[in-house]
Amino acid sequence: MNTIHHQNQDPLAKRVLGRITDDHVTPRPRWEFLLKNYVFWGLGALAVVCGALAFSATLFEIQNVDWQWYMVTHTDFLSFFLSAAPFLWVSALTLSILVGYWYIRRTAHGYRYPLMMISCGAIILSLSFGGGLHVLGFGEEIEEMLGDHPPFYRPILVEQRSWWVEPEKGLLGGDIENVASGTASLVLRDFSGQSREIDTEDLRDQDLTALTRGETVRIVGAPTTATSSTFHACFVLPWKKENQKNKPSPSDRAATSEQRVGERSEICKNIRSYEKLHASEDGEDE
Amino acid sequence: MRAGSEAYIVIGAMLPEITDEEIVRRTLSDKEAFALLIERYESKLLRYLERLGVSVREDREDILQNAFIKAYKNLNGFDPTLAFSSWMYRITHNEAMSSFRSKRSRPQVMLSEEGEMLITELQDEDSDTSALAELRLSREELAKAFENLSSQYRDALVLRFFENRSYTEMSDILEVPVGTVSTLIYRAKRALRSSLPKQFSL
Numbered sequence: 462m463n464t465i466h467h468q469n470q471d472p473l474a475k476r477v478l479g480r481i482t483d484d485h486v487t488p489r490p491r492w493e494f495l496l497k498n499y500v501f502w503g504l505g506a507l508a509v510v511c512g513a514l515a516f517s518a519t520l521f522e523i524q525n526v527d528w529q530w531y532m533v534t535h536t537d538f539l540s541f542f543l544s545a546a547p548f549l550w551v552s553a554l555t556l557s558i559l560v561g562y563w564y565i566r567r568t569a570h571g572y573r574y575p576l577m578m579i580s581c582g583a584i585i586l587s588l589s590f591g592g593g594l595h596v597l598g599f600g601e602e603i604e605e606m607l608g609d610h611p612p613f614y615r616p617i618l619v620e621q622r623s624w625w626v627e628p629e630k631g632l633l634g635g636d637i638e639n640v641a642s643g644t645a646s647l648v649l650r651d652f653s654g655q656s657r658e659i660d661t662e663d664l665r666d667q668d669l670t671a672l673t674r675g676e677t678v679r680i681v682g683a684p685t686t687a688t689s690s691t692f693h694a695c696f697v698l699p700w701k702k703e704n705q706k707n708k709p710s711p712s713d714r715a716a717t718s719e720q721r722v723g724e725r726s727e728i729c730k731n732i733r734s735y736e737k738l739h740a741s742e743d744g745e746d747e
Numbered sequence: 748m749r750a751g752s753e754a755y756i757v758i759g760a761m762l763p764e765i766t767d768e769e770i771v772r773r774t775l776s777d778k779e780a781f782a783l784l785i786e787r788y789e790s791k792l793l794r795y796l797e798r799l800g801v802s803v804r805e806d807r808e809d810i811l812q813n814a815f816i817k818a819y820k821n822l823n824g825f826d827p828t829l830a831f832s833s834w835m836y837r838i839t840h841n842e843a844m845s846s847f848r849s850k851r852s853r854p855q856v857m858l859s860e861e862g863e864m865l866i867t868e869l870q871d872e873d874s875d876t877s878a879l880a881e882l883r884l885s886r887e888e889l890a891k892a893f894e895n896l897s898s899q900y901r902d903a904l905v906l907r908f909f910e911n912r913s914y915t916e917m918s919d920i921l922e923v924p925v926g927t928v929s930t931l932i933y934r935a936k937r938a939l940r941s942s943l944p945k946q947f948s949l
Contacts, residue, residue, distance in 0.1 A: 474786055474789070477816060478778065486820055489820055573924055
């Protein structure tokens, strides 16, 4: 035990009260504490809301990304996953939950709640609120509105369109401008705004369904070369997912000049994803 | 000492049933009443600081003086749902930690006779209690083992076994959930056992 006595032998109470008087110390007003507490709860709640927005955008991306055509647009699943997975939104969701935890932990009684309780609460609230926003159709708006701002990020629909403006890789997407009856060609305005002549000689019934409806389509074909301005189409896939499983209706069939079945030409058989696309067609027909 | 604060100390001695919370309320309208709270907690908190490893008396008094002034400044933020003692221990604990950090010093633990409770506690169900009972663990050996502990383990053991604080009070003092308090105590005891001289390591 240290036996050295303090220089100041005055009782502690006297010294403390003396300093309070000399330094004009006064209790901070109560509203400051209340305000701080409310602000921290508010920021915690805001973080949960941000997490919900991020989650609804995540759901939108997962639902709208072309998982089923990854073998067409990318060489392997990993490269597709790296370009399509909602890393930004998952990171935003994680960050929001961490920030929410940090603020709630610093409220008046925040320390009493275990990490798991606060984290799970923030996650459940973010996910349920975010899921609700997605169901109500806000996921796309959030994805496009917030996703437009980070300079390093493109909203998934924009990103996805960019995969289909690569005729040199045999991928082309856009709106059908004109289907000339009786000829094996059509004009497509691609996603970059350029009109292109498409050779439809190799298309089959399944492909023609989407074409006759005048929809936005994606076309898998033989890569164009420097000397050829015509894109040779091998498969036509509707752009919107909900239409992908549609079978040709009788009126659709009537609109086509002839029914086309069977194998495609050697040009199409040489494309990288031919076997898989062909197999998926067979699966639909069964 | 000022006449007003002396009067409060006398009143406090005469009426020990006046609660801390009542004195806090009184202090907000008359600062002299704060002397009564200081009187009530001075010796307990000085002893607590010593157990936390603030070895120099002047340092303990300075830390405690700062802690009381901080408590006075924040009186309106005192949450009556927790005990005033827990709140005051928290402020004192935080001041001590700030002092260690600012002086870049390590706590120097000096334990007094109350270490018996901890030694008893260290005898868990798996240990050979009779063998341990025959061995006398000196205060110095226990203090040395204490010094090897991380500060959070040491804080937990001091509050539990030397200050006799409940888990809820410890939760309020250390600002961690009650579940974390029990985990801390369990791990701290295990760490302490492994820091004890070989014959005491269970």
